[in-house]
Amino acid sequence: MREIVVISGKGGTGKTSITAAFAHLAANRVICDLDVDAPDLHLLLDPSVVREEAFISGHEAVINSDRCTACGLCASMCRYEAIEPDGDVYRVAPLRCEGCKVCVAFCPEQAIDFPDRHCGQRYLSDTRFGPMVHAQLFAGQENSGLLVSRLKKEARALAEERGLGLILCDGAPGIGCPVIASLSQTDLAVVVTEPTPSGVHDLERVASLCEHFRTRVAVIVNKHDLNPEHTGRIDAMCAEKGYVLLARLPHDTAVTEAMVRRQAVTEGPDSEIARNIRDAWHRIMDLLQS
Ligand code: SF4
Numbered sequence: 041m042r043e044i045v046v047i048s049g050k051g052g053t054g055k056t057s058i059t060a061a062f063a064h065l066a067a068n069r070v071i072c073d074l075d076v077d078a079p080d081l082h083l084l085l086d087p088s089v090v091r092e093e094a095f096i097s098g099h100e101a102v103i104n105s106d107r108c109t110a111c112g113l114c115a116s117m118c119r120y121e122a123i124e125p126d127g128d129v130y131r132v133a134p135l136r137c138e139g140c141k142v143c144v145a146f147c148p149e150q151a152i153d154f155p156d157r158h159c160g161q162r163y164l165s166d167t168r169f170g171p172m173v174h175a176q177l178f179a180g181q182e183n184s185g186l187l188v189s190r191l192k193k194e195a196r197a198l199a200e201e202r203g204l205g206l207i208l209c210d211g212a213p214g215i216g217c218p219v220i221a222s223l224s225q226t227d228l229a230v231v232v233t234e235p236t237p238s239g240v241h242d243l244e245r246v247a248s249l250c251e252h253f254r255t256r257v258a259v260i261v262n263k264h265d266l267n268p269e270h271t272g273r274i275d276a277m278c279a280e281k282g283y284v285l286l287a288r289l290p291h292d293t294a295v296t297e298a299m300v301r302r303q304a305v306t307e308g309p310d311s312e313i314a315r316n317i318r319d320a321w322h323r324i325m326d327l328l329q330s
């Protein structure tokens with residue numbers, strides 16, 4: 041089984057449009073949206089949910105107002121300042137609670153419950169390109185790395201069960217926890233970048249992260265024609281570091297037109313960018329076999 045993750049140093053580089061096109065071109069794949077903080081692959085793939093489960097991670101403190109005597113001890117002990125007066129009692133601000141349980145342990149009235157924290161939803165869906173695992177983390181919730189690990193595990197189990205040989209992931213932007221989790225056991229990281237000063241810098245950071253985890257790096261320069269000088273810097277970096285330069289994609293309105301149709305750009309009328317992405321995909325297949 042092979043795993044590919046498409047990532048970028050920051051959001052808005054065209055990563056998801058490119059992943060959707062790869063999902064269209066790939067065969068025998070499980071599609072996995074690991075950008076759990078801001079998933080948007082579903083907008084292009086229009087999944088039908090087959091199974092939905094709560095993502096539970098950690099606990100949160102909840103004050104039972106019937107038992108609270110408003111002594112204020114919990115508020116003075118909470119180092120995260122998550123407890124505040126609320127009329128005659130005290131209440132916990134859920135987004136600030138770190139689930140450390142100190143208040144639960146010291147409340148003299150045993151007035152603080154400590155239920156599981158419902159952080160988001162996980163989904164298994166069908167799409168026109170095959171099965172897809174995805175999720176939505178609720179606003180302000182953490183543990184996105186854990187959720188990414190769970191999604192990858194689920195995708196592997198699904199691929200095994202259905203005899204599918206490829207897991208294609210849309211990763212999170214940046215270099216945080218979800219990206220680190222998405223690189224685990226990945227055969228190839230396809231890094232999408234743009235020819236701007238921050239694009240060059242972000243590529244450097246995310247590619248170093250991949251190197252640290254011994255994941256092979258291949259690079260796609262999106263909208264390469266916007267700034268030939270920075271595209272040249274990216275070419276030089278790839279040559280120096282040994283990253284595979286998969287494609288230089290032009291700025292092309294075909295991508296936006298495909299988005300409006302809620303399609304991958306390779307599904308629509310022939311265009312230069314669709315041809316470039318097909319070539320890049322064939323190169324990826326070659327790389328996975330080498
Ligand atoms: S320690 Fe218990 S009783 Fe005192 S304010 Fe907090 S919840 Fe209420």
Ligand code: SF4
Binds near residue numbers: 100122136137140
């Ligand atoms: S569990 Fe910890 S962080 Fe949450 S309210 Fe209690 S003391 Fe504060």
